[in-house]
Amino acid sequence: MSEHTLASIANALGPPDPALLDAWLDGASEAQLVAKGNQIASARVLTDVRRLYALAYSFWQSATDTQKEALRGFSPELLSIAVHQALALDALLADHEERGDSRGASRATLEVALRDAFEKALSLRDQARAVLLGVAGNDAAAQEEVNQAVGTAEDPAALARGIGALVALGKKYLGIPAGPIKTRAKLLRLDGDYIGKLETAATTLSAAALAASARPAGEKVTQGSLDRADGVNLLLLTQIVRAFENAHEQDPTIPRLVPIAARRMFERGTKKKGSGAAEADAES
Incomplete structure (x- = not known):
């Protein structure tokens, strides 16, 4: 298992040009992003991206020119965008949970009163x-x-x-x-x-x-922001997972990146092997 973290990968790759994310999301409406993200808990998304992006980064660092050639649909720049969006989601979720704890404590106080x-x-x-x-x-x-x-x-x-x-x-x-x-x-x-x-x-x-x-002010906005961030992260993760999947079909030395926590969000076509073999490939 790679020891790379989202933060260490982000530091190594550097911040992406904001225009790259805008280009990637071009054509996707806010409603579509929110609807996509609403299908899964943020924690599940983060569980997979932490593991899979570390694997992707480790592989790219040691990949041969032949392997990189086969890995079309992926680039360090794309990974940088994905990692920074994952970090943004992580921060947003932490803030949401902190506010939730505060709201919970406040709610309990109000109920006692x-x-x-x-x-x-x-x-x-x-x-x-x-x-x-x-x-x-x-x-x-x-x-x-x-x-x-x-x-x-x-x-x-x-x-x-x-x-x-x-x-x-x-x-x-x-x-x-x-x-x-x-x-x-x-x-x-x-x-x-x-x-x-x-x-x-x-x-x-x-x-x-x-x-x-009274309903907590801003709660819907916070959840909506989380859902949108989940949607953005899922779009990026899907692209990276598929890129490695397609490259693996051409060159079996390239690992498959298999989502576990968010596996139901992905098409079955990305898992052509049995789940046990797939997970073994991803962890190798």
Whole structure:
């Protein structure tokens, strides 16, 4: 197995002229590249290119003129483009995974915040119901009004609406200038501060629910960039694999480059031998 890495090959071959990649991709639409790359995970592409480009570079370094003549469809310049695109994909994937880890941690934090806000709001809602029932007294209609205001707690939105309805009812009671309701409100400490506490709980719950349900900004763009990079790398890898395949048919001393992780992305025509023999050729 070659000890060459993508970085060492890139350093040895030098940076390619950007115009070469543009020429290679000429005629391929962005949608086509993304669609091609969407069929395979980036990690699988990288697994194969790391191994196969090292083999291709090692062979070319020691190849005879006759072998190089047979290896039409391949050049060090093409390999340089492919290696640099592989490195770009590697960096993009690392950034994507790092952002994904960050999003995961952030998502977990948001979910904990939502759970805490929900539990606090639910406890306050139940307490407020009891307080308002006490303020309502023995009047059946007033008690029914409180029970209707409570609503449900099937989700954060429903719970927040229920608290809002209780707040409105509490304000209504506090607006009564005198009488038994005013007295009971004082006895049970239904006041402006308590109403404010309920409003804050409902607002906090709604904000936590909104934050937890929001999609991470730029996620689709990042995945789209990855898919495009995968597509570009697959086009280059396919050309290099086929070049070695065709050369091997002319000269068996030229190894075949057999994708393993991404083998399903390649035409069966590139594997004319049994898979075991093919892999043995590639590793030789």
